[in-house]
Amino acid sequence: MSGGVCESCGLEKIGGKCLTRWCDDRHPIVDEVLGELSGRDREVRTDGGTSSSGTEREHHLFLGKRWGEKAQENVEKWGLQDVETLLLAAVEEQGELTQAVLEARDENGDPSRIQDELDDLAALMFQLQWAIDEHSLPKDGGSR
Structure with a gap:
């Protein structure tokens, strides 16, 4: 059932699609379960928050x-x-x-x-x- 490894996050793909919310090539089930991404959610490699220094957190x-x-x-x-x-x-x-x-x-x-x-x-x-x-x-x- 393996679909390879996602180049963005390193997780295994399922059916050739990533299960990570931030990947453009994510599996459709991700949006069905979590809802559509907001503009803030699309910020790659961050958790949507910022550190006390104002930089985005990985x-x-x-x-x-x-x-x-x-x-x-x-x-x-x-x-x-x-x-x-x-x-x-x-x-x-x-x-x-x-x-x-x-x-x-x-x-x-x-x-x-x-x-x-x-x-x-x-x-x-x-x-x-x-x-x-x-x-x-x-x-x-x-x-x-």
Whole structure:
């Protein structure tokens, strides 16, 4: 039933049409379920909102695609790591994200570093899910 992958959002097409509301080549069922798009809805790659700085926010589907691609690059570089390693890396990235936020807020730090650290952390969450899917965790505290 696969209709390929949508080039805009990376989701699988159904019957050759995308199920994402923002694609011009969307399946007719999308409009039937969600109604016709307004002019505001047609703003590509946004969720219709703006950030506090007045810039448009990237829609969550595109964030997920970007973070998933970064995770795939990490796996190609480092291989599929075990759960424990990824948890430790996530704690480290959480610390770096916290540091970036505090430095940007209190020490005139580079605000773009916040997004870089968030991207690193989010990609690790994808990798963690893949590792859990690949290697089931012991349920009794014992060895695998």
